[in-house]
Amino acid sequence: xxxxxxxxxxxxxxxxxxxxxxxxxxxxxxxxxxxxxxxxxxxxxxxxxxxxxxxxxxxxxxxxxxxxxxxxxxxxxxxxxxxxxxxxxxxxxxxxxxxxxxxxxxxxxxxxxxxxxxxxxxxxxxxxxxxxxxxxxxxxxxxxxxxxxxxxxxxxxxxxxxxxxxxxxxxxxxxxxxxxxxxxxxxxxxxxxxxxxxxxxxxxxxxxxxxxxxxxxxxxxxxxxxxxxxxxxxxxxxxxxxxxxxxxxxxxxxxxxxxxxxxxxxxxxxxxxxxxxxxxxxxxxxxxxxxxxxxxxxxxxxxxxxxxxxxxxxxxxxxxxxxxxxxxxxxxx
Numbered sequence: 001x002x003x004x005x006x007x008x009x010x011x012x013x014x015x016x017x018x019x020x021x022x023x024x025x026x027x028x029x030x031x032x033x034x035x036x037x038x039x040x041x042x043x044x045x046x047x048x049x050x051x052x053x054x055x056x057x058x059x060x061x062x063x064x065x066x067x068x069x070x071x072x073x074x075x076x077x078x079x080x081x082x083x084x085x086x087x088x089x090x091x092x093x094x095x096x097x098x099x100x101x102x103x104x105x106x107x108x109x110x111x112x113x114x115x116x117x118x119x120x121x122x123x124x125x126x127x128x129x130x131x132x133x134x135x136x137x138x139x140x141x142x143x144x145x146x147x148x149x150x151x152x153x154x155x156x157x158x159x160x161x162x163x164x165x166x167x168x169x170x171x172x173x174x175x176x177x178x179x180x181x182x183x184x185x186x187x188x189x190x191x192x193x194x195x196x197x198x199x200x201x202x203x204x205x206x207x208x209x210x211x212x213x214x215x216x217x218x219x220x221x222x223x224x225x226x227x228x229x230x231x232x233x234x235x236x237x238x239x240x241x242x243x244x245x246x247x248x249x250x251x252x253x254x255x256x257x258x259x260x261x262x263x264x265x266x267x268x269x270x271x272x273x274x275x276x277x278x279x280x281x282x283x284x285x286x287x288x289x290x291x292x293x294x295x296x297x298x299x300x301x302x303x304x305x306x307x308x309x310x311x312x313x314x315x316x317x318x319x320x321x322x323x324x325x326x327x328x329x330x331x332x333x
Contacts, residue, residue, distance in 0.1 A: 074107025293317025
């Protein structure tokens with residue numbers, strides 16, 4: 001099988017298309033023929049080792065000190081079961097599935113092995129393979145922070161910074177579904193798209209200073225790391241919460257203490273990669289409550305170009321890479 005691998009950190013040029021043996025599933029595993037995957041923000045960070053200032057050493061300890069510990073990237077996939085292990089009963093060859101390798105990576109390959117009891121669910125018939133691959137990374141992060149960690153409820157006022165990205169666009173839709181009043185922050189070119197996702201108001205950060213809005217929000221979400229606590233604290237009502245999905249090193253380490261001293265809460269950490277969360281967001285997608293935004297789709301042979309687009313920092317939603325046949329999705333779903 002073919003896969004994209006890298007042996008050193010850097011630009012998309014470090015990626016090499018290689019041929020390796022197709023793995024065989026163990027008794028409790030399944031072999032998936034991948035139809036589509038994504039290039040996520042996590043892939044960009046791990047490949048380039050681009051981390052918040054001061055955390056580069058932690059990144060090398062986690063991902064590999066002298067070079068990548070996991071040479072094949074890819075956090076999301078959709079595809080079809082090719083083979084199953086002897087103990088697997090819930091899946092059979094031919095089943096269409098959505099998988100979320102997440103931090104385990106490995107989805108930038110033609111075939112992927114996953115535990116049958118792992119982060120894997122059936123793909124609904126009304127969702128294309130490209131759309132399906134674009135669900136896990138952004139939607140599970142949004143759902144875990146908004147629902148599990150914060151318990152957003154109907155009537156809450158929510159500000160979402162970075163609303164046009166994979167996580168931010170999912171946050172807008174899920175918060176709206178929960179009954180929150182959503183104000184979103186994005187560039188002017190994305191205002192219409194974010195409004196269509198459900199935001200009641202969209203702030204163009206190039207034209208308007210978001211910090212001038214005043215203390216009007218129960219929850220402030222920073223999905224891209226450009227609204228640190230020093231600027232965001234004045235936007236949050238007493239007892240309100242800030243969700244730090246991406247941010248400065250000082251906020252990551254000391255944010256909870258800084259917020260508590262102001263009578264507010266900082267909620268951060270790593271999003272859960274549980275199967276239950278994946279199943280919840282796939283259910284929302286099947287019911288039409290959530291639709292992953294797709295910026296561009298690239299064929300497998302253009303994996304470097306897909307990474308290069310993500311590296312620009314200007315992608316809208318998700319960048320999808322498809323493996324077989326003609327891609328079924330239009331940009332900006």
